[in-house]
Amino acid sequence: MRPVSLLNILTFPDPRLRTKAKPVAAVDSAIRTLVDDMLETMYDAPGIGLAANQVNVAKQVIVIDISEARDEPHVFINPRIEVSGPPVETDEGCLSVPGFYEPVTRREHVQVEALDQQGKPFSLEAEGLLSVCIQHECDHLEGKLFVDYLSNLKRARIRQKLSKSQRVRA
Amino acid sequence: MRGHLSQSDRARAARHLARIIGRGDSLDHVVRRETNPLCLEMTYGCLRHYFSLAEAVEERLARPLRAKDLDVLCLLLVGAYQLQRMRVPGHAAINETVSAVRALGKPWAAALVNAVLRKLPTRPADDASEHPPWLQGKIEALYGDQAPALLRANNQRAPMGLRINCRKIEPAAYRALLNDAGIAFDDAWLPESILLRKPQPSATLPGFRDGLVAVQDVGAQLVGGFIRERLQGGRRVLDACAAPGGKLFHLLESGLQLDLTALDNAPARLQTLTEMAKRLGHEGFATIAADACGLDWWDGEPFDCVLVDAPCSGSGTLRRHPDIKVNRTPRQVRQASQLQGALLRNLWRTVRPGCTLMYCTCSILAEENDQVVESFLEAQADARAVGVELPTGTATRHGWQMLPTEPATDGFYLARIDRQP
Numbered sequence: 001m002r003p004v005s006l007l008n009i010l011t012f013p014d015p016r017l018r019t020k021a022k023p024v025a026a027v028d029s030a031i032r033t034l035v036d037d038m039l040e041t042m043y044d045a046p047g048i049g050l051a052a053n054q055v056n057v058a059k060q061v062i063v064i065d066i067s068e069a070r071d072e073p074h075v076f077i078n079p080r081i082e083v084s085g086p087p088v089e090t091d092e093g094c095l096s097v098p099g100f101y102e103p104v105t106r107r108e109h110v111q112v113e114a115l116d117q118q119g120k121p122f123s124l125e126a127e128g129l130l131s132v133c134i135q136h137e138c139d140h141l142e143g144k145l146f147v148d149y150l151s152n153l154k155r156a157r158i159r160q161k162l163s164k165s166q167r168v169r170a
Numbered sequence: 171m172r173g174h175l176s177q178s179d180r181a182r183a184a185r186h187l188a189r190i191i192g193r194g195d196s197l198d199h200v201v202r203r204e205t206n207p208l209c210l211e212m213t214y215g216c217l218r219h220y221f222s223l224a225e226a227v228e229e230r231l232a233r234p235l236r237a238k239d240l241d242v243l244c245l246l247l248v249g250a251y252q253l254q255r256m257r258v259p260g261h262a263a264i265n266e267t268v269s270a271v272r273a274l275g276k277p278w279a280a281a282l283v284n285a286v287l288r289k290l291p292t293r294p295a296d297d298a299s300e301h302p303p304w305l306q307g308k309i310e311a312l313y314g315d316q317a318p319a320l321l322r323a324n325n326q327r328a329p330m331g332l333r334i335n336c337r338k339i340e341p342a343a344y345r346a347l348l349n350d351a352g353i354a355f356d357d358a359w360l361p362e363s364i365l366l367r368k369p370q371p372s373a374t375l376p377g378f379r380d381g382l383v384a385v386q387d388v389g390a391q392l393v394g395g396f397i398r399e400r401l402q403g404g405r406r407v408l409d410a411c412a413a414p415g416g417k418l419f420h421l422l423e424s425g426l427q428l429d430l431t432a433l434d435n436a437p438a439r440l441q442t443l444t445e446m447a448k449r450l451g452h453e454g455f456a457t458i459a460a461d462a463c464g465l466d467w468w469d470g471e472p473f474d475c476v477l478v479d480a481p482c483s484g485s486g487t488l489r490r491h492p493d494i495k496v497n498r499t500p501r502q503v504r505q506a507s508q509l510q511g512a513l514l515r516n517l518w519r520t521v522r523p524g525c526t527l528m529y530c531t532c533s534i535l536a537e538e539n540d541q542v543v544e545s546f547l548e549a550q551a552d553a554r555a556v557g558v559e560l561p562t563g564t565a566t567r568h569g570w571q572m573l574p575t576e577p578a579t580d581g582f583y584l585a586r587i588d589r590q591p
Contacts (some may be wrong), residue, residue: 006501011303013228014221015243016191020236037501058192058237098303143234163225166306168297168318 007041007055021060021141027119047095049133051140062137079114083107092146181273183212187244197493216247217492222298223250230286242279249287254294323574328489330369331388334362347376358388359561381450386416389579394420403427405474410462413439430455472522480510482531486581510542524591534581543568552590
């Protein structure tokens, strides 16, 4: 049997993914535990990014690790982003939309202001995959999924295939 | 007969759902004071069919909702449930649900609720499994050909089983009382077991207040009956995770003079157990509030029988607790199986050599059942699993598994482990 991740990752089209996350009021031990659990779930899945809404926690928390060795975790709490630069197209996938990869156009650069796991403010500039991933995860916090950028036809097809896999297979 | 469904019933159901879906509160806890049967039906139904209803609603939701408006999303589920599963006429279901936004204090949501519900098909989704992918995957991997029937069974309504208190009334006499009250029932496997044709509030059962009868799944009664048959009077018995007390009381009703100790780590739950014992007229057993993963509560005198009705995922009780499908996480299953192993290893020391430990769960997942027993047996040289046979269910490698595909019972697991003399 395929090992499963620890927290339950909600799957599109679960409407809980359509809930906007609330800012974290204080980075306390509960938030640090959430971050640890999210990292473990993301590594286990495996994925390169996870937003708290995906595990049914409506809080502005994101974890990302795009490194090959899986040893460079980034944690963003209450992130605010500003995008700039030319549009770039990347094939995106999502742990909440398992098995589908589709091209999505985003901006090349991103400037992030956020809190780290200790509650300390930091800022970061990113481009390339990290920039795409940050934009993708920040969309989650707004209740938005990458499939929202696709044509209605493509989105309907993904919805149909995923819902088929959740039928009783006689 | 179907009573009138008021707007406030709908709003209340939406609030219940928001607590369960959004905060992860348990269904039992959230509806403990809810008495309106229609509100209960909507709350249970929306959880039972959460995945297909949620999918239908999400598709028609034009933009994301704020976290604090989860009650609006839940009201949409309530509306969808009425349209697809309750045969409430479409115009009534929509109009009344739209009006219920006022009872939620969110009049701005009227247009949104109206727009979504008007676009919803009234036919329910065909053969939706209504399970989260991780749990469906586990069930399919474990049960193969049997999985479709099991998934469908999990989406049915739970039956209501009764256990006649043989200390207070003869089984035949209680059956006569049910007949007199015009309550239709079937017999189950044990003389004291009853299966109601239609569930009803327990307080309306004849003699309920006087403790003539208790509500208990008839599969759970088979577990109690199996243990009872292997006991003799005067034996020292430990029920290590005793609350809410069903199996304990069942043993007390056997007529055997047992030296029973009920252990539970939650004092509040032990309190409920004591109150229930009072209603049933049971006394003469000891209660201890302590953690069964330790031994500081133990006087060192071994037990002739130790019952470990271990905390588990509840995956065998999805009909009764459909919130498990929405809220349980794979981590909780893993944690449960770790706890189960720890309980076995610790409590084994309290079993008298030559005597028995009975291990049971209300789970259908091997990782909480046979696999827990298997790792225990591998590490414990003086432990041996002895086959269990019950009138329904199937033998597993080390024990016995009941499944809700036999509609009378929940999914229970039982293993008997003997300690070598």
